[in-house]
Structures are given as C-alpha cells and as structure tokens.
Amino acid sequence: MSKNFETQAIRTQTERSQFSEHSTPLYLTSSFVFDDAEDMRASFAEEKEKNLYSRFSNPNTTEFVNKVVAMEGAEAGYAFATGMAAVFSTFGALLNAGDHIVSCRSVFGSTHSLFTKYLPKWNIETSYFKISEPEKIESLIKSNTKVLYAETPTNPAVDILDLEILGAIAKKHNLLLVIDNCFATPYLQNPIKFGADLVIHSATKLIDGQGRVLGGITVGKADLIREIYLFSRNTGPAMSPFNAWVLSKSLETLAIRVEKHCENALKVAQFLEKESKVNLVKYPFLKSHPQYETAKKQMRLGGNIVAFEIKGGIEAGRKFLNNIKMCSLSANLGDTRTIVTHPASTTHSKLSIEDRLEVGITDGLVRCSIGLENVEDVINDLNQALNN
Numbered sequence: 001m002s003k004n005f006e007t008q009a010i011r012t013q014t015e016r017s018q019f020s021e022h023s024t025p026l027y028l029t030s031s032f033v034f035d036d037a038e039d040m041r042a043s044f045a046e047e048k049e050k051n052l053y054s055r056f057s058n059p060n061t062t063e064f065v066n067k068v069v070a071m072e073g074a075e076a077g078y079a080f081a082t083g084m085a086a087v088f089s090t091f092g093a094l095l096n097a098g099d100h101i102v103s104c105r106s107v108f109g110s111t112h113s114l115f116t117k118y119l120p121k122w123n124i125e126t127s128y129f130k131i132s133e134p135e136k137i138e139s140l141i142k143s144n145t146k147v148l149y150a151e152t153p154t155n156p157a158v159d160i161l162d163l164e165i166l167g168a169i170a171k172k173h174n175l176l177l178v179i180d181n182c183f184a185t186p187y188l189q190n191p192i193k194f195g196a197d198l199v200i201h202s203a204t205k206l207i208d209g210q211g212r213v214l215g216g217i218t219v220g221k222a223d224l225i226r227e228i229y230l231f232s233r234n235t236g237p238a239m240s241p242f243n244a245w246v247l248s249k250s251l252e253t254l255a256i257r258v259e260k261h262c263e264n265a266l267k268v269a270q271f272l273e274k275e276s277k278v279n280l281v282k283y284p285f286l287k288s289h290p291q292y293e294t295a296k297k298q299m300r301l302g303g304n305i306v307a308f309e310i311k312g313g314i315e316a317g318r319k320f321l322n323n324i325k326m327c328s329l330s331a332n333l334g335d336t337r338t339i340v341t342h343p344a345s346t347t348h349s350k351l352s353i354e355d356r357l358e359v360g361i362t363d364g365l366v367r368c369s370i371g372l373e374n375v376e377d378v379i380n381d382l383n384q385a386l387n388n
Contacts, residue, residue, distance in 0.1 A: 064245075090178065108151065157365070160289070281308045313363035317344060340368050340382075342366055343366075
C-alpha cells in the first residue's frame, strides 16, 4: 500500500465479499456466526481474529479505524459513537483513582465539565495551564500526574500549542501525551510525529464534513488502545456500523475538501482583517496570529476555523448573528456549509466573564467555520451582517 495520504484514504478497504463489490457494503448486523464450537471458543479466547459482536468490532468500523490509523501514523485505534465518548473512554480506560491530569485551559466545554465535574468523583484531579504560559507546565506536574492533555488548534479561539514542546515535556516526565486533533484533522497535523501517545478526533466535524453523523476515534500506541478497547467493549460506547460506513466514505475526500476549506478560510480571514468593525482576527496561517510560526511548523494549512472579535461586545455579536442571511447559525463546525457562532451569548454564556476571558472568549468573539460555498458569497454575507 502506498504511503501517500490520499491513496491510503481511498484504497484502505475491507476485503471484498463473494459478490466482488467495488465499494465496501454496509454490514448492518449486531452479531456474527461461527463454524462450530471450537471456532466459537477460539474466537472468544482471541486465538484468532474474528468479528464477534458489533459492540466489539464490525467490518465497517474496522475499515474506518484502519484508515485513520494509517493517516495519523498510529499503531491501532478504536471508534466511538461520539467525540466525547472517545475523550471519556480514553481517560476512563487509562486513569485510576488518585491520578492527576495536566491540561491546557482552552479545551472544549464538555471536556472541561468532564475534568471539573465528573472525574473528581473518582478522585482524579486536573491542573490547568494557560495557552500563553507553556513554561509553567512543568511546575504543575506532580508525582501522581499521568496525562498531559491539549487541543490544538483550540476551540473556539484557534490558539496553537507547540506539539514539539509538549512532546519533550511528556517524554522527560514519563507522561502520556494525549492530543485532541479535531480542528486540524489527520490531513493537516499528525501529533504522533511530535511525541503524542494518543490522538483523539470528533469525527462529527471535518472528518464527516457534511453535518450528517456523529462519531469519535482514538488512535495511537497499540498497548494503550488495547486497554481502551477492553474498557469500551464492556461499557458500550461503540460507533454504529452505519456511521462508520459514512465516515469511511468521507475520508476518501478529506484531503481535497480540507484544502478548499483552508483556501476559503484564509480569504475570509484576510477580508476580516481589513474590516473596520472588527477588532482582531485569529487564523493560524495569518501572519498576525500570535503563534503563526508554530502553526507553520506543525500544520500543513491553517484549518477552516476563523475567530474574530466584533467591536461592540455581546450586543454587537447578537446583532451580527441576527443579520446573517446565507450562513448557518449552529453549534456544529467542519460542515460544507459555513456556520457562525457567538460563544459569549450561546455556547459559553453560562461561564463567568473571567472564565471566558481566560480562554480567549471576549464578548464580541465570533467563531466562523468556513464551508465550501463560493468564498465570495461567504464574504458578502459576513460583510452585510457586519455593516447593516
């Protein structure tokens, strides 16, 4: 098999059946049959590789996992019903009561809730470092620290963490480095090259790319994935075969889609930088981005998320959303359709002002997931929404 990304995405396929199909079929079955008692015994004893039950594995989920494993340069993986199922199951499988996590403060809201509301029930604590203060990471490491965790680019402020620095710290202190690579996708960034042990994706976003299905995946070192698999086959967060089939098909066009997303996003960011009603624009491949050099070092392109701050705070943000005509108002991202979100009045409205500012969410911040429409139509809609 070729090592080239696009070829792996298209030619990694389940073995053809007796019908010689060109495109992988759907395997909508909850369970599988065995030849005889010995075949069943040996299969359950894991003396042979065989599908037993779709909560454990299924030809469709296996194909999807194998593609992402190849794309990320990983050893193994497991697919989940959602991105958050991947996050929770990864921690649930690998952490014990009394363990400690060091994480960047800029994480997805549900991940923050997991760290602050649920993991403490099992005596698992988390210490946060600011995106702007990576030099303080080592001071947070304790004797019981087990995991160093981060998202990059971050949600929603698209800040960039230096994966090379995180990899060096994790190696020095013998920590598991776990990276949420959702915003970048395997096409733009491969954290394993920089020392990550595990990489997590919400496949719901750019991997699907059309806002159709939910999914998550964790890939990385085989011994760690083995523990995650055993935890997951007993607790039940498996991806459905149908969603796996959809997502595997989506991966075939990931490279070409993401290239266009990034091209459009850069043009939108450049337009917004010149707009008088915008205070600042954050996009990893704009030279004005505070971590531009880091982004260029570890990412192929800048991604599809543009964050910008409208002058006038929360009310200006609400007015902007009300003026949008073509783009969608939604909480999703990574869709073919451009999506606009105002975090301070919606997704992060329950946080205190101090907590929002700590992760870069100012009152006027807008997160824009740039889609695949003609970019001039996207720019025209944003322009009229800002100036009406």
